Amino acid sequence: MSVTINGNGTISGYTPTTISGQLAATKMPAGSVIQVINNVATEVISLSQVQAWTAVPGTDQNGNGSTFCINITPTESSSKFLITYKLNYAGSNNDVSGFAWYRDSTKLTVGTNVGSRIGSGAAGFYQGTTNNNISAVLSSQTLLDSGNGNTNQITYCPYYYSYHSNTAYLNRSIRDYEGTTYDHRVTSQLTVMEIKQ
Secondary structure, eight states: OOOEEOTTSOEESOOOOOOOSOOOGGGSOTTOEEEEEEEEEOSOEEEOOOSSOEEOBSOOTTSOSSBOOEEEOOSSTTOEEEEEEEEEEEOOTTOOEEEEEEETTEEOSOOOOOTTSOOOSEEOOOOSOGGGOOSOEEEEEEEEEOOOSSSSOEEEEEEEEESSSOOEEESBOSSOOTTOSSSOBOOEEEEEEEEOO
């Protein structure tokens, strides 16, 4: 049977396949996004642990637990995961923090050949002096992770490392002066996308 494209834009001789319901992940082509989970922290988060990689405080995407994280159960064991954190960070003039993604207890991509330095995935940025630090600055990292090779739940969490005991913050400035419109309160977020292979 011939297929004809008519002058008015319609097609004769062709009946498109109709899909009803949800397309199963097993039927989707490689590179498809199978699921997306996002977690937004709107509250101020204090970072006060020193000289140890420590999970950023907060909750998972459902408001549970005590770490700022995403819990995701893979749809397929072969999936990869595109993971992004965007953390609005403010540190004092005596200290800055480094950040890295963790999959469960495994630290993911960080700088190498560090010697006695700290290998991080991204670093917090210090802006101004402590008394005039009026804005948190974005620190972010995106990477593609191979997952855990099965369909057991994975916890993705940003960790931080600070050297001195000065408290740093997410979602506020160091000064955080309430009596002015110069100082801002902002948000930080995590996003994990499962990618079919």
